Structures are given as structure tokens and as C-alpha cells.
Amino acid sequence: xxxxxxxxxxxxxxxxxxxxxxxxxxxxxxxxxxxxxxxxxxxxxxxxxxxxxxxxxxxxxxxxxxxxxxxxxxxxxxxxxxxxxxxxxxxxxxxxxxxxxxxxxxxxxxxxxxxxxxxxxxxxxxxxxxxxxxxxxxxxxxxxxxxxxxxxxxxxxxxxxxxxxxxxxxxxxxxxxxxxxxxxxxxxxxxxxxxxxxxxxxxxxxxxxxxxxxxxxxxxxxxxxxxxxxxxxxxxxxxxxxxxxxxxxxxxxxxxxxxxxxxxxxxxxxxxxxxxxxxxxxxxxxxxxxxxxxxxxxxxxxxxxxxxxxxxxxxxxxxxxxxxxxxxxxxxxxxxxxxxxxxxxxxxxxxxxxxxxxxxxxxxxxxxxxxxxxxxxxxxxxxxxxxxxxxxxxxxxxxxxxxxxxxxxxxxxxxxxxxxxxxxxxxxxxxxxxxxxxxxxxxxxxxxxxxxxxxxxxxxxxxxxxxxxxxxxxxxxxxxxxxxxxxxxxxxxxxxxxxxxxxxxxxxxxxxxxxxxxxxxxxxxxxxxxxxxxxxxxxxxxxxxxxxxxxxxxxxxxxxxxxxxxxxxxxxxxxxxxxxxxxxxxxxxxxxxxxxxxxxxxxxxxxxxxxxxxxxxxxxxxx
Numbered sequence: 001x002x003x004x005x006x007x008x009x010x011x012x013x014x015x016x017x018x019x020x021x022x023x024x025x026x027x028x029x030x031x032x033x034x035x036x037x038x039x040x041x042x043x044x045x046x047x048x049x050x051x052x053x054x055x056x057x058x059x060x061x062x063x064x065x066x067x068x069x070x071x072x073x074x075x076x077x078x079x080x081x082x083x084x085x086x087x088x089x090x091x092x093x094x095x096x097x098x099x100x101x102x103x104x105x106x107x108x109x110x111x112x113x114x115x116x117x118x119x120x121x122x123x124x125x126x127x128x129x130x131x132x133x134x135x136x137x138x139x140x141x142x143x144x145x146x147x148x149x150x151x152x153x154x155x156x157x158x159x160x161x162x163x164x165x166x167x168x169x170x171x172x173x174x175x176x177x178x179x180x181x182x183x184x185x186x187x188x189x190x191x192x193x194x195x196x197x198x199x200x201x202x203x204x205x206x207x208x209x210x211x212x213x214x215x216x217x218x219x220x221x222x223x224x225x226x227x228x229x230x231x232x233x234x235x236x237x238x239x240x241x242x243x244x245x246x247x248x249x250x251x252x253x254x255x256x257x258x259x260x261x262x263x264x265x266x267x268x269x270x271x272x273x274x275x276x277x278x279x280x281x282x283x284x285x286x287x288x289x290x291x292x293x294x295x296x297x298x299x300x301x302x303x304x305x306x307x308x309x310x311x312x313x314x315x316x317x318x319x320x321x322x323x324x325x326x327x328x329x330x331x332x333x334x335x336x337x338x339x340x341x342x343x344x345x346x347x348x349x350x351x352x353x354x355x356x357x358x359x360x361x362x363x364x365x366x367x368x369x370x371x372x373x374x375x376x377x378x379x380x381x382x383x384x385x386x387x388x389x390x391x392x393x394x395x396x397x398x399x400x401x402x403x404x405x406x407x408x409x410x411x412x413x414x415x416x417x418x419x420x421x422x423x424x425x426x427x428x429x430x431x432x433x434x435x436x437x438x439x440x441x442x443x444x445x446x447x448x449x450x451x452x453x454x455x456x457x458x459x460x461x462x463x464x465x466x467x468x469x470x471x472x473x474x475x476x477x478x479x480x481x482x483x484x485x486x487x488x489x490x491x492x493x494x495x496x497x498x499x500x501x502x503x504x505x506x507x508x509x510x511x512x513x514x515x516x517x518x519x520x521x522x523x524x525x526x527x528x529x530x531x532x533x534x535x536x537x538x539x540x541x542x543x544x545x546x547x548x549x550x551x552x553x554x555x556x557x558x559x560x561x562x563x564x565x566x567x568x569x570x571x572x573x574x575x576x577x578x579x580x581x582x583x584x585x586x587x588x589x590x591x592x593x594x595x596x597x598x599x600x601x602x603x604x605x606x607x608x609x610x611x612x613x614x615x616x617x618x619x620x621x622x623x
Contacts, residue, residue, distance in 0.1 A: 028428045029384065030470055033451070035431075035458070036082035038465040040065030040074030040089075043455030045119070045156075045392070047097040047437040047487035048467065050444070050453065053077065053111055053133040059444045060085060061467060063455045064094025064115055069463030075115055075131065078467055080444035080451075086135040092126055095119030096158040096203075097437070100491040103130065103161065103170040103186040112138065114161060116174050118154030126154035128174055130188060139188030146178035153178035153199075157219075158263075161492040162206040164215045164246040173217055175200025181219060183248060192248035196240065197229060198222035201282070203263035203327070203488055205495030207275050209243065210303045213559045216251060217244040218277055218495075220260025222284070237285055241277070241310060243301065252301065252308035257291050259284045261325035262343075263394070263488055267497030269330065269339040269369035271595070273504060273531025275496075276300050276313060276369070278330070283323035283347045294323035296343055296365065315371025321363055321378070322346045326410075327394035330497040331483035333366060333374055333406055333421040337595070339497060340374055342366045342397065342484075344410050346390030356380050356388035362412060364391065364419060376423020383413040384430045397484040398441040400450045401426075402476035406483070409452060411435035416454050416470070429470045433457035438487040443477040444469065450476040502532035503556070503587040503596035505564075510583075510603045512568055515610040520571045526564040526601065528585065530556040536589040538562075538597075544581035546570075547603055556587070568605055575608040 046064040053060045061078040073093040077085040098115040102108065111133055118126020130138040142152040157175035164171045164183070171191065172184040177199040183191045202220035209216045218241070225236040233253075239260040243252040262280030269276050277299040286294060298316030302309040326344035333340045346362025357380065364381060366374040380388050393411035400407050400418065407426060408419045416439045418427035429439075433456040444451040450472040458466050488495045506527050514522045526549075530536060539553035546569040556562055566583065580603045587597035 028426065030427055030429045032429075032431065032468040033471040034082040034469050036078055036084065036467045037458070037461065038065055038074060038076050038084070038467065039070070039087055040072060040076065040465050041068045041070040041093065042066050042433070042457040042462065043437070043465040043467070044068070045095040045436050046455060048440040048453045048455055049098050049100055049486060049491050050440045050442040051100040051111060051491045053100070057446050059442050061440075061444075061453055062098045062100060062113055063467060064090070064096065064098060064117075065465040066093040066095065066120065068093070069457070073117075075113070076465075077135070082467065082469060088131065088135045088137070090117055090129075092117035092154070093120045095156050097487045097493065099159045099161050099493050101161040101170055103172070105169045105186050107168065114159045114172055116155035116157060116159050118152070119156035120154060125151040126176065127152060128155065128159055128172065128184065128188070141184055141188045141190065143176040143182075144178040144180065156201045158203040158488065158493050160204040160206055160488070160494060162215050162494055164206070166213050173204045173206070175202060175204065175219055175221065181217070181242070181244065194244055194248045194250070195230070196221045196223070196242070197227065198224055201259075201261040201325070203493055203495065205264045205266045205488070207266040207494075207496045209275050209301050211559055214246045216246070218242070218264045218266060219244070220262060220264060220279055222259040223255070237290060239282065241279060241297070241299070243308060243310070252310050254299070254310040256281060256297070258282055258286060258294070258323065263327035263495055265328040265330050265341070265495050265497070267330040267339050268499040268532070269341070271338055271502070273502065273529075274300065275499075277310070278328045278341050280326055280328060280343050280345075281323060282325055286323045294320050294345070296320055296328065296341070298341065298371065313371070318365070318367055318371055320345045320365060322361065322390070324391065326391055327488065329395045329397050329484040329489070331397040331406055338369050340366050340368055342395045342408055344391030344393055344395055346392070348390055356382070360388045362389050362391040364395070364408065364410065366408070366423070374421075374423070379419065379423040379425070381412055381417045381419065381425055383415045383417070384428055387413060389413040392436045394438045394487055395484070396438050396441055396486055398450070399478045399481035400441060400452065400472050400476060402450070402473065402478060404478070404481070406481060409439045409441065411437060411439060411454060416452060429454075431456050431466075431468045432459050433462065433466065440486040441482060442485060443479070448475050448477050449473065499532040501530055501534045501536040501587070501589045501594040503536065503538065503585070503594055503599055504529045504531045505585055505599040505601060509601055510566060512603065512605050513610045514570045514573070514605060514607045516575050516607050520569060522568045522570055522605075524566045524568070526566060528556060528562040528564055530558045532595065533558050534589060536587045536594045538585055538587040540583060541586045541598065542582070542584035544603060547580060547583060549583055566603070568603065570605065570607065573605065573607045578605045578607070580605055
């Protein structure tokens with residue numbers, strides 16, 4: 001089991017406030033709009049989740065504390081102004097990010113909160129607990145005692161919520177240090193568990209990778225070599241990237257040379273209608289000296305065989321200067337309709353002012369989908385005092401200042417760093433304690449101003465957790481420009497960038513052959529698909545006078561394809577080749593045109609002698 005003690009790392013970042021800072025950084029500094037002390041211990045890796053729990057149009061902040069400093073950890077919900085709405089004492093610390101979803105069945109439109117606990121290597125006692133929106137416990141699921149301590153093992157992995165089989169009933173997926181991956185039903189009963197033979201730190205992503213209407217589970221794990229797994233596989237030291245089916249059966253497994261603490265991000269980054277998977281690693285085996293070059297990985301999934309295969313995407317994996325445990329975010333940084341991959345790196349230490357480079361400990365990377373670096377990246381951020389530091393935080397992405405350009409936000413040292421899509425550091429949001437988690441971005445009070453929220457502590461009262469909120473200027477909030485606004489993207493922690501509806505019509509052109517004198521019509525076929533998520537309405541908006549398409553309109557859902565019959569009237573054409581014009585198909589979702597629309601399919605008719613060759617088909621009867 002790959003456990004680390006983070007206390008020493010946290011202590012190296014506890015530096016007193018200074019009355020100075022470099023002049024070039026001063027204009028970037030932003031103080032909190034408010035800070036709120038919680039009754040629980042310090043907040044470390046619990047990223048805030050933003051959600052309107054009570055339906056009043058304002059966002060609440062949901063976050064968990066450790067037991068460090070103050071002995072009793074809590075789950076806390078805060079109002080938009082920092083007022084504590086409620087807290088509930090927990091038996092075990094929280095190092096995960098709470099999930100929020102309506103898990104009632106049938107759904108009642110009222111959200112519940114699900115949190116995993118016990119992610120402290122000194123504690124190793126954990127559960128997954130569901131609360132209603134008022135803080136009343138609904139159920140609790142204890143993990144296994146894999147260490148023989150008499151206590152269930154802890155959970156660093158955050159819960160992920162989704163309807164895995166499309167029946168309207170939500171499931172909860174998480175990994176545990178007890179060496180299992182779990183799926184629970186909405187009542188907290190175990191549906192299945194998958195044994196991975198080592199600890200799980202990663203948070204699962206959910207995505208329909210094969211477009212069958214069901215969600216697959218994508219997650220990283222540790223693995224220690226020297227044994228034999230139940231299926232006969234002999235692993236070496238490192239980690240796995242796993243894909244599990246809705247029933248817990250293994251669909252794909254990729255052995256890596258490092259434990260996977262990073263949580264996978266899934267999205268159609270290149271617009272081909274297929275999801276790709278991106279993940280960082282960890283640093284356990286790196287620190288043991290087993291290898292010297294860390295990577296960030298990009299995979300595509302080959303689903304053609306009986307067991308799926310995680311294949312390297314062209315241009316991937318990408319080497320990075322430092323290992324780490326940051327999870328990637330996906331966003332269209334340059335506005336070209338495909339997605340970029342963003343991740344932080346670094347695991348330990350801190351440099352001195354103005355010594356980075358060459359002495360640096362953390363960097364932010366961004367790549368295009370083909371693995372080419374985005375202009376301006378990698379970049380080495382500086383904090384309030386001009387220092388670089390390791391980046392344990394996973395990045396979030398949104399336009400925070402209202403200029404229409406995306407920014408990347410992450411925690412480093414005592415600050416939330418804001419970096420432009422060009423790699424230029426724009427803002428420093430300064431707190432009073434070491435930060436490790438992902439900042440969350442939203443408009444808390446619905447006033448049109450962007451709010452950024454992060455949890456930590458305070459140097460003046462470090463036994464307690466503190467939540468900090470920063471507010472940007474008037475009209476800075478852009479609800480449409482928040483591609484990755486919190487840890488693992490959404491309150492359900494799906495880790496999936498939803499692919500917008502996208503029209504695809506194949507083939508892209510028709511060449512129709514007609515034997516002269518053989519009749520008055522020819523028929524060809526098109527296949528219309530929605531290669532994104534959701535649905536769209538489509539219609540044939542234009543066609544040549546002698547061409548008829550059937551059906552001429554309809555709705556395309558992401559799991560189905562629509563066959564179109566194209567009938568060409570050939571009466572009056574003598575021998576020759578004729579460009580008849582184009583069939584044009586439009587598609588809309590809501591009030592806008594979907595990607596790929598309109599689709600224009602040129603139709604060419606050949607009239608003359610047509611010869612067909614028929615090849616024999618030879619079959620052997622099975623014995």
C-alpha cells in the first residue's frame with residue numbers, strides 16, 4: 001500500500017506573512033472577499049463543491065476538514081457570504097471532495113451530499129456517508145479492514161455519482177485503501193466491488209466509451225509486483241489504469257511504471273466522436289529511484305476485441321519535469337473547437353525567491369490534443385513572495401474576469417494562482433495557510449461577479465479549517481465559459497467533459513451509377529449520427545429537384561444512427577456524368593446550430609454502361 005505522510009510537506013510551507021513582496025507581483029495580489037473559520041481541523045485536500053442545495057438561486061459551499069489541529073473533523077456547508085449553514089461532526093477526517101447529486105429513486109429533485117472519509121495515513125479508518133441537504137445522515141458504508149487493524153481502511157478517492165446502467169437510479173463509485181473499487185446503490189448498499197490488490201487513491205471518471213448507453217468506470221490504482229492476480233496476470237511494481245463495466249467486470253487494464261494517484265479526465269478532445277482518456281501518475285516509485293522520467297498519458301480505447309485495449313494517442317505520453325498527483329483538466333483554451341489538456345506537476349519542496357529557474361519544484365503544463373505544447377507552456381508559477389512550489393492541486397478552468405478568455409486556477413503554497421490561456425500569470429489570490437486542493441469557480445450570490453473558493457487554514461489559528469472566497473469585478477461571471485469549474489469538473493465528479501451534440505453524415509459524398517436504359521430510378525444510402533451527447537433535431541433543408549431523401553427530418557440521439565434513403569430520378573439523362581447538386585442537412589439543439597451542421601453532401605450521377613463483378617463466397621461449416 002502506497003502511503004505518504006504529508007505533514008512534513010505542509011510544514012515546509014508555513015512561512016510568516018511578510019511586509020514586502022517583489023514590486024512586479026504587487027499588482028497581481030487579491031485579498032479574500034471573506035474568510036470563514038470552521039469548527040473542524042485544517043482543510044487540506046478536500047476541494048470545495050459548489051451547489052444550490054436549497055433552491056434559493058445562490059450556491060452553497062460543501063467541504064470537509066481533516067482532524068489535524070482540531071481533533072474532530074466535520075463536513076461543512078456554508079452560505080454564499082461565508083455564514084456556516086450547518087456542520088456535522090465526523091468520526092474520520094476528509095481528504096476527498098464531497099459529491100452532490102439527487103440520488104433518490106425515483107428522483108425527487110432534491111440533492112444529497114456524499115462524502116468519503118478516512119484519507120489520513122495515520123488514521124486509516126474510513127467510510128462513505130450520504131447526508132440530506134440539511135445535514136441528516138441517510139446511510140453509511142464502511143470499507144474493509146485490509147490491514148488487520150480492526151478498522152475499515154481509509155478513502156482518499158472522492159465519490160463519483162452517475163446512472164451507470166441508464167435505469168434512472170444513481171450509483172456511487174469510489175476506490176479505497178482497502179484495495180477495492182466499489183459501486184454502491186442509492187441506499188448505500190454494495191452492488192459490487194473489484195479487487196485490485198493494492199491501494200486506490202484515484203477518483204473514478206464515468207463515460208460511455210462504447211456508446212451503448214451505459215457508463216464505464218475509468219480509474220487509476222497502485223500495484224506492487226511479485227504476485228499473481230486472480231486472472232493470472234503477473235504485475236510489476238507500478239500502477240494500473242482500469243476500465244470497468246457497469247457490473248464491475250474488467251474491460252481494460254494498462255500496466256504503468258508508477259502508482260496512479262491522479263484522477264482520469266475523459267473527453268472527445270479531437271472531435272472524432274470518440275472519448276479519449278488522460279491521466280497523470282503519482283511519485284512513489286519515482287522516489288524509490290525506479291525510473292527518472294515522469295509522464296502524463298493520453299489514451300484512446302480500442303473496443304473491437306473481447307478485452308478492450310488502452311492505446312497511446314498519437315503524440316502521447318508527454319514527458320514532464322516532475323512527478324506529482326495532480327489530475328488533468330480539459331478545456332478549449334484557444335477557441336479552435338478541440339480540447340487542450342492541462343495539469344500541474346510537482347511533489348515536494350520550495351525554491352527561494354528569484355531562483356526559479358533553475359531551482360524549481362512545480363510547473364503547469366498544457367498540450368493540444370496531439371501532444372504539442374500550447375504556446376506559453378509549460379510555465380513555472382510564482383507565489384505572493386515570488387517563490388515557485390510544487391503543485392499538488394488539480395487545475396480548474398473558467399473565465400474569471402469577464403474578458404471572454406479562459407483562465408487556469410490552481411493552488412500553490414499559500415495562494416491560488418490564476419494563469420491565462422497563453423501561459424502568463426495574471427493573478428495571485430492570497431490566503432493565510434498552505435493550500436493543496438482545487439479552487440472552485442462560480443457566482444455564489446448570483447450578482448454577476450465571479451467567485452473563487454478554496455479551503456485551508458490560518459497562520460494565526462492553524463488548529464481550525466478556514467474557507468476563503470475571492471470576488472472578481474462587476475460583470476466578470478460567464479456561466480458559458482466554465483469548462484472545468486471544480487475538482488473533477490462537476491458536483492458529481494464525473495471527470496468527463498461532455499461532448500456537445502455533433503452532426504455526422506456518411507458518406508460525405510454520393511457517386512451513383514445507373515445503367516442506361518435500365519429504369520427510371522437509382523437508390524443510395526446515407527447514415528446520419530449524433531457523435532456528441534444529448535440530442536438534436538435535424539432536417540433536409542435543400543436537395544436537388546430529382547433527388548428525394550427519406551426520412552426528411554427527425555431527432556438524433558447519441559446512441560443511435562439514422563439510415564437515410566436517397567432516391568435519384570434518372571429519367572431524361574443520356575450517357576454521361578452529372579453533378580446534380582448537394583443534399584444539405586441542418587441540425588439544431590435548443591436555439592443554436594449544432595457542430596457539424598449544416599452538412600452538405602454532393603450527389604454525382606453516372607449514366608452509361610455499368611458492369612458488376614460478383615465474387616463467390618466460400619464458407620466452411622463448423623464441425
